[in-house]
Amino acid sequence: xxxxxxxHLQQWQTxxxxxxxxIENGFLDEFRKAQDNLRANLVAGxxxxxxxxxxxxxxxxxxxxxxxxxGRTDAGNTAAYSGSSWTSTNFTTPLAIYxxxxxxxxxxxxxxxLDGDAQRRQNAAAAGLPANFFRVNPxxxxxxxxxxxxxxxxxxALQVDLSKRLSHGxxxxxxxxxxxxxxxxxYSFRTPYVEGLDTGDEGGVTHAFKGNWxxxxxxxEGRKFLSNSNGFVNRLVGGWSFDGVARLQSGxxxxxxxxxxxxxxxxxxxxxxxxxxxxxxxxxxxxxxxLYIMPQDIVENTVRAFSTSATSLTGxxxxxxxxxxxxxxANGPDCIEPxxxxxxxxxxxxxxxxxxxxxxxxxxxxxxxxxxxxxLSFEFRGEMLNAFNHPNFEPVISTSNNxxxxxxxxxxxxxxxxxxxxxxxxx
Numbered sequence: 001x002x003x004x005x006x007x008h009l010q011q012w013q014t015x016x017x018x019x020x021x022x023i024e025n026g027f028l029d030e031f032r033k034a035q036d037n038l039r040a041n042l043v044a045g046x047x048x049x050x051x052x053x054x055x056x057x058x059x060x061x062x063x064x065x066x067x068x069x070x071g072r073t074d075a076g077n078t079a080a081y082s083g084s085s086w087t088s089t090n091f092t093t094p095l096a097i098y099x100x101x102x103x104x105x106x107x108x109x110x111x112x113x114l115d116g117d118a119q120r121r122q123n124a125a126a127a128g129l130p131a132n133f134f135r136v137n138p139x140x141x142x143x144x145x146x147x148x149x150x151x152x153x154x155x156x157a158l159q160v161d162l163s164k165r166l167s168h169g170x171x172x173x174x175x176x177x178x179x180x181x182x183x184x185x186x187y188s189f190r191t192p193y194v195e196g197l198d199t200g201d202e203g204g205v206t207h208a209f210k211g212n213w214x215x216x217x218x219x220x221e222g223r224k225f226l227s228n229s230n231g232f233v234n235r236l237v238g239g240w241s242f243d244g245v246a247r248l249q250s251g252x253x254x255x256x257x258x259x260x261x262x263x264x265x266x267x268x269x270x271x272x273x274x275x276x277x278x279x280x281x282x283x284x285x286x287x288x289x290x291l292y293i294m295p296q297d298i299v300e301n302t303v304r305a306f307s308t309s310a311t312s313l314t315g316x317x318x319x320x321x322x323x324x325x326x327x328x329x330a331n332g333p334d335c336i337e338p339x340x341x342x343x344x345x346x347x348x349x350x351x352x353x354x355x356x357x358x359x360x361x362x363x364x365x366x367x368x369x370x371x372x373x374x375x376l377s378f379e380f381r382g383e384m385l386n387a388f389n390h391p392n393f394e395p396v397i398s399t400s401n402n403x404x405x406x407x408x409x410x411x412x413x414x415x416x417x418x419x420x421x422x423x424x425x426x427x
Contacts, residue, residue: 004157004179010149015189018135018144019340020106020115023190025133026064028336031102033060035095042313050087051095054078064129065091065105068114071123096310099329103340106134108141116141151193153183169218169241174211179204188339196351199255206355208249216241239369244362244387251356254397256327258337258348262305263325264298266352272298273354275393275408291408293356293396299406301326307401317401327352327399356395361415362387374427381422389417 022028038051040058053061053075061075069085085091090112094104107113114120115134125131131138157179164172181198198204218224220238229237261269278296279289292299305328307317314321322328330337330348337347344350364387368380394410 008153052081067127096308099308151184169216214243244364256352379424385418
């Protein structure tokens with residue numbers, strides 16, 4: 001038995017000092033008002049007004065939006081809100097009540113970001129807003145990235161090995177590992193480091209067992225049974241052995257990211273993670289029986305939860321509102337993440353780690369050895385790779401509005417059973 005541990009201290013981390021600011025400059029508060037404007041205009045049957053301030057009940061002036069989109073300062077004047085930008089999906093889509101994203105209008109994309117277009121920046125300057133209203137250095141629209149020390153990773157594992165040297169015809173080797181890998185991540189300049197399990201590209205594995213063995217049958221010359229048999233009988237019953245290699249391990253660690261759980265706890269979701277077949281209707285072109293990693297109700301309602309609409313009275317798309325248990329965007333009517341990547345966890349879980357389907361594989365062989373004459377011998381092997389034909393699927397996790405993204409379609413390897421025969425002569 002042994003303990004194995006690694007530490008990686010003060011690893012390099014990159015932080016963008018030029019990330020968008022939506023807190024101190026008051027933009028988040030105005031973003032909320034823009035949401036209210038859009039909602040009030042929709043309820044009043046004035047969808048053609050988008051999120052303009054129209055003066056009707058429930059709408060409010062939007063001085064920041066007005067400065068960037070129209071270059072004006074008279075936010076209380078309803079006539080000032082002119083132009084197509086107020087109804088453009090570039091600016092209305094981020095206002096979805098069940099999946100709001102203020103960092104889209106605060107970003108640098110030339111289509112969707114208020115600060116991303118030169119003309120809009122000129123409008124804001126003409127209206128009196130400072131050039132660095134959204135970011136410290138407006139001349140570095142691509143970011144001001146600073147790399148330095150700060151993070152760490154660590155790994156702790158218990159390893160148990162068992163070895164039995166060949167005796168009485170049996171040889172065994174096996175090993176078990178229980179390991180936990182931890183890493184830290186800094187999501188933005190304004191957020192501290194957050195610790196979590198290492199999921200990575202491949203995903204950590206908590207439990208792993210590997211073993212191999214050889215068993216020589218006790219028949220024939222020099223064995224326990226029929227040791228005095230004649231040459232023909234010895235060639236028939238002697239020289240048989242069975243060997244194999246086994247690998248069993250818990251599923252890879254997967255991360256759903258920063259989401260909200262509705263109707264269930266994280267523990268209940270982890271118990272629900274397993275491969276299952278069912279027919280999904282309404283989410284695919286045809287009703288087909290497919291393979292998924294979560295129960296049908298969770299998949300279908302998660303798709304609905306991510307199918308949000310800023311211009312729908314329900315806040316959701318044509319599939320309707322989700323019910324029961326599901327995963328939902330971290331941002332919602334009551335909370336918006338302060339981190340530009342929307343991953344920090346002020347509203348959601350930051351990291352929702354689950355264990356994927358376990359990995360199982362047995363490779364088995366039957367061997368017959370015959371000594372013919374002198375140093376000439378013959379060996380025949382019958383091998384079954386993945387003897388029990390256990391499919392090891394590539395796990396899939398998703399938080400999207402596309403049902404096909406939740407399907408399990410790939411294998412970790414070509415894991416179908418393979419049977420092969422091997423002959424060998426040795427002299």
